[in-house]
Amino acid sequence: MDRSRRDLTWIFTFVILVAFAVPWFLWGTGTVIAGLPVWLWWHIGWLGLCSVVFYLFTRTAWNRGMGLDPGRQENGDRR
Amino acid sequence: MSATLELGIVIAYLVVAFAIGVVAYRVAGSGAEDYYLAGRSIGTVVLLFTTFATLLSAFTFFGGPNLAYAAGPEWILVMGVMDGIIFAILWYVIGYKQWLIGRKHGYMTLGEMFGDRFGSPGLRALVAGVSLLWLFPYVMLQQMGAGEAIVGLTGGTIPYWSGAALITAFMIGYVVIAGMRGVAWTDTVQGLFMLSITWIAVGWVLSAIGGLSTATTAMVEANPEFAALGGGVYTPQFIISSAVTIAFGVTMFPQINQRFFVADSERVLKRSFALWPVLVLLLFVPAFLLGSWAAGLPIDVPEGANVLPVLLTEYTPVWFAALVVAGAMAAMMSSSDSMLLSGSSYFTRDLYRPFIRPDATARREAWVARLGVTAFATLAFLASLTRPGTLIEVGDTAFSGFALLTPVALVALYWDGATRTGMVASIVIPQAIYLAHVLLESVPIPFTNARRTLPLTYAGWDVALGLMVLAGALAVGVSLVTDHVPDEDVSRFSVTAD
Numbered sequence: 001m002d003r004s005r006r007d008l009t010w011i012f013t014f015v016i017l018v019a020f021a022v023p024w025f026l027w028g029t030g031t032v033i034a035g036l037p038v039w040l041w042w043h044i045g046w047l048g049l050c051s052v053v054f055y056l057f058t059r060t061a062w063n064r065g066m067g068l069d070p071g072r073q074e075n076g077d078r079r
Numbered sequence: 080m081s082a083t084l085e086l087g088i089v090i091a092y093l094v095v096a097f098a099i100g101v102v103a104y105r106v107a108g109s110g111a112e113d114y115y116l117a118g119r120s121i122g123t124v125v126l127l128f129t130t131f132a133t134l135l136s137a138f139t140f141f142g143g144p145n146l147a148y149a150a151g152p153e154w155i156l157v158m159g160v161m162d163g164i165i166f167a168i169l170w171y172v173i174g175y176k177q178w179l180i181g182r183k184h185g186y187m188t189l190g191e192m193f194g195d196r197f198g199s200p201g202l203r204a205l206v207a208g209v210s211l212l213w214l215f216p217y218v219m220l221q222q223m224g225a226g227e228a229i230v231g232l233t234g235g236t237i238p239y240w241s242g243a244a245l246i247t248a249f250m251i252g253y254v255v256i257a258g259m260r261g262v263a264w265t266d267t268v269q270g271l272f273m274l275s276i277t278w279i280a281v282g283w284v285l286s287a288i289g290g291l292s293t294a295t296t297a298m299v300e301a302n303p304e305f306a307a308l309g310g311g312v313y314t315p316q317f318i319i320s321s322a323v324t325i326a327f328g329v330t331m332f333p334q335i336n337q338r339f340f341v342a343d344s345e346r347v348l349k350r351s352f353a354l355w356p357v358l359v360l361l362l363f364v365p366a367f368l369l370g371s372w373a374a375g376l377p378i379d380v381p382e383g384a385n386v387l388p389v390l391l392t393e394y395t396p397v398w399f400a401a402l403v404v405a406g407a408m409a410a411m412m413s414s415s416d417s418m419l420l421s422g423s424s425y426f427t428r429d430l431y432r433p434f435i436r437p438d439a440t441a442r443r444e445a446w447v448a449r450l451g452v453t454a455f456a457t458l459a460f461l462a463s464l465t466r467p468g469t470l471i472e473v474g475d476t477a478f479s480g481f482a483l484l485t486p487v488a489l490v491a492l493y494w495d496g497a498t499r500t501g502m503v504a505s506i507v508i509p510q511a512i513y514l515a516h517v518l519l520e521s522v523p524i525p526f527t528n529a530r531r532t533l534p535l536t537y538a539g540w541d542v543a544l545g546l547m548v549l550a551g552a553l554a555v556g557v558s559l560v561t562d563h564v565p566d567e568d569v570s571r572f573s574v575t576a577d
Contacts, residue, residue, distance in 0.1 A: 014168055021160035022318060023308065030307035032299065035291030036368075039308040043156055044364065047163045050356040054167060058349035066176060067575050 142470030144370025198566025297375030316539030328478030479543030501558030
């Protein structure tokens, strides 16, 4: 994939992550599973997924997104 | 007697937190960069928890459970999407960019960064002034939360004003003595403490009432609409408006925004970014569930008290309830310290030095900062005695005021075409309209019985959301029809040209 297409893929991914953190398709549903409303389980799983996706983002596109060379040395990094 | 014990635990905890700050201050350097930014040398755990603890305010600890108690657990979703996801993305989009720029040019405040790029001390002062304006209700919110917490914990034996006064005294003492390094370290200790104790509280309450399913069943029996997603105050408009305005507002809070300059390395920022949603989840789910479950339990929440302390005094030992309240108050204290500290740097660096005393010595500047903090916190305390709204309402007003700056910052950070006139217009106009909505809300028209009221929502949508769009549109639109002035330096915000 070329650069702009990869950037668009990330933007699209972030939009999806924001949009479905609230399970709109379960609106009005009051089913309780294992002691919690089903929509709350969805939210818990979704935020877990967000952490994984964010981690992948930091590994692959973090600097490219700022227009920096992705392979550049991390300046001032003491760790 | 019991009120004495409870108050004793609260005060003892605050004193310990205070001591940690003082020790950190002793190991700190003495320059302004160290006082405000801890020498730009904050690592992952401390950055994560200091940002986290700054969000651990009365809004989260007492306002959130109160709302969940009254309206249902959907507040978890609002705060989750706002804090866990939208704020995390802004952490990268605005935070990382500011870190790159700040490290290159040594900026310490948002106003300084704007003023330098657009060659305008006036713009710098405007950004600082608007920020200080909205910081005021947020500091007030902490004092209100502390007052209400003490009322809830002691069943009203100790009055509201004394809780608010107690936290005010600690806030002032703390900021006057320690700087960012002190604040960052107590934040870390308190963040870890609050996270653990919230889960212990959940375990304790659940085992007292018979488990997770029993708690939820009782909640649903008392309030059948609590289990279903949506309903009552939770309309889609409310969920989206709250999540967006709070997330964008938080990004421009002085104490959060200044955190964007303090990371030791970009690795610290990356790790914090990826861990953020999980950390948010770990705190909000138990805290707000406690509030929602309380709705199904036979407890009596007195008028003007917070539900969480009442619930804990009923189902856990007195010392534990006091410890949770102490922890929450200490967390609020450190949030307030961060706010006052960042506020004081906005005041001295962006207003006092450029406009009042350019030749002020560092010593004089430090004293002005301390006097400013004392005056600001005292005025906020006096205003908190009037209790102008619920914790959520007061918090929302502050968040929305800050949120109007975020679209302007995004345009400035990512578009070379932004002009000084564009920036000024897109800050002043939306702020003026929003202030009119907030302040005129309850002003009676002279000689009539009518009250002049501008609604805070239109068809369920927060007016601030529309004004954010307006701010972004003005930033672009006015910049397109005006030219750069000679003092502007577009290259200041470039992160590629070395």
